[in-house]
Amino acid sequence: MTKQILNEVIVENPFQEVADLNTLSSYSHVIIPIELYLEHSSAFEQFQGELGIRIGTDQDLALLVPILSKISLIEVRYDSFTDGRGHSLARLLREAYHYKGILRASGDVFKDTLYYLKRCGFNAFLVKESETLDHALQGLNVFTESYQAAVDQIPLFRRRVELLRI
């Protein structure tokens, strides 16, 4: 089984790819691209295990929002870490649609990209081949404080007085 970072620790990644839909019931955790889900939605609706959906950074949320209650993992695949659309998607999923499941970034993910991703609501990471999970983990908290509001924090200006008193 591969490993991932989940809630700031390195753990097993239980979500597996499915080669043959007829064997679906034998899995406890699966991850599939959203296109496959939309094509075979009835098969997946009967699935008893944990379901993960993979989307791109340009995903139309109108297709994803109706099924949020059925899934326990959303993976946003970054072809390039400089594609900031995924960051907005993550915040919208957390803040506008109140998605509480695992939100995972994959693809062009490495140490230097984790801090912003985490602040936008990602709590799981699969890193690129040239990176190790141990090394990437150090990138999660490179800054102690941040100025603006995001998924993890209200703005500094609402906390500042309290922080400086300590």
Place this chain on the structure above:
Amino acid sequence: MYIYDEIDQQIVNERVAQFRDQTLRFLEGKLTEEEFRPLRLQNGLYIQRHAPMLRIAIPYGVLSSKQLRQLAYIARTYDRGTGHFTTRQNIQFNWPKLADVPNILSDLADVQMHAIQTSGNCVRNTTTDHFAGVAFDEIIDPRVYCELIRQWSTFHPEFAFLPRKFKIAVNGSREDRAATLVHDIGLHALLNDRGELGFRVMVGGGLGRTPMIGVVIREFLPEKHLLSYLDAILRIYNRYGRRDNKYKARIKILVKAMTAEKFAAAVEEEWSRIKDGPTTLIDEEVKRIKARFPEKPYQTLAAELPEEVKHFVNQPHVKAWYERNVFAHKQPGYKAITVSLKALGHAPGDMSAEQMEVVARLAEEVGFGDIRVSHEQNLILPDVPNTAIPQVYEALRQWGLVTANIGLLSNIISCPGGDYCSLANARSIPVAQAIQQQFSDLDYLYDIGELDLNISGCMNACGHHHIGHIGILGVDKHGEEFYQITIGGSQAPARLGKVIGPSLKQEDVPQAIEALITVYLETRESTEERFVDVVERLGLDPFKVAVYGQKDAHTEVNHD
């Protein structure tokens, strides 16, 4: 300047440590060029023709004496003793070594400075009026709102990787001295009929390859909603701006494609979800930021110039300088003085370490250690008591900083051009110098009157050529440098210049400018009518004929 508290300081210190780690990993081959490039750009570091170029942020153009001295130290230690002030109120160094950059950033952090987001596809340094806080026609002091925006945009996790760079300008005065209409977002402070502060919000302005004037998407945004509304605009742009073609990736293209009405509606819808959330400004924060700009203990002075100063500024060699380079102050008995970086024979915006130290010392001696950088690439001493004008003049004169050309033709705005910049198609500085040479006679310059001449070495338009009364753009034709001339542009009110004809060789440019000026001088109705007014009144034709002759004036113009 805004004085950091320990949290602000910790954030820049942690950035230095982060960039040191990234640079080291790159030098050890552990980060690829493809990975390192966006990371170093977000620290203002370009790889250029001769060496890396480092662009350092001067937030909204405000500097202290101590900071300017540190820039002089950096110029001397890591560069060849010179810095280049840019049209976005920043400073660039053209000769640092990559391995030295973390140390430079650390030296900057010691004086509460940084290079954060001075390049890359993120929210850049917010710019404003270079007379902010001292201008006689000010509605609000825009520095407070610029600092709020600086903090909001610094390491904004959602908007670090936008489709393209993003520039915000804030104007707090009646006259727009911040060119807000040619920025991705322009904010214009105003008071409503109940005396409450708000901002007119304009989006989609910009120069570059497709110059456009910004459009108003909200007439009055109450102060407390400033940051959440910016979040909404940026989110629409981040999600829907084009990423397939970098020349079509700026927000202006999105606004045009959607139409301003639909873009505004999308912003309002997004905003309705986050409005009144935690990002809503609180009065305590506005007050806190105001309080971190040190109070200036102005003396009570007579508004009139003292007799001996009046006598001093009326001397023939001082008069022009006093008229052009000295600006009215909101405090009676004080003036804001422009330190000209446009001396004949020098690259516009360049300043030596020695000159920086002289200005830093003067700012402390006569003012309160406050210095401004203007987008016209000059420095400003914002608080000079009338009695100190002779002393300031003499000190600046010794160092070649009193060129009396503010607002005149030889106050050329220019990018560094092909001598330094790897993006440029053509050189800018030799053209600027050739024009300054052609128009070195001050009496003649005076007679010509107010004229903005702006030069860019390529389509990226760092020299703001579109809004120059005369604009010059370097273009590449089969490997040769040519220059395209536009006339009739203006910064306030914002208006884009029009191309007069086929581009010219470098050696023909000064002559062409002379021809344009001759038409102007022969056709103006009075000395009150400026060059740009005559272009407006007569159109391009007489100017075309003067430059190209009767026959060639109507040939097809190739814009690329």
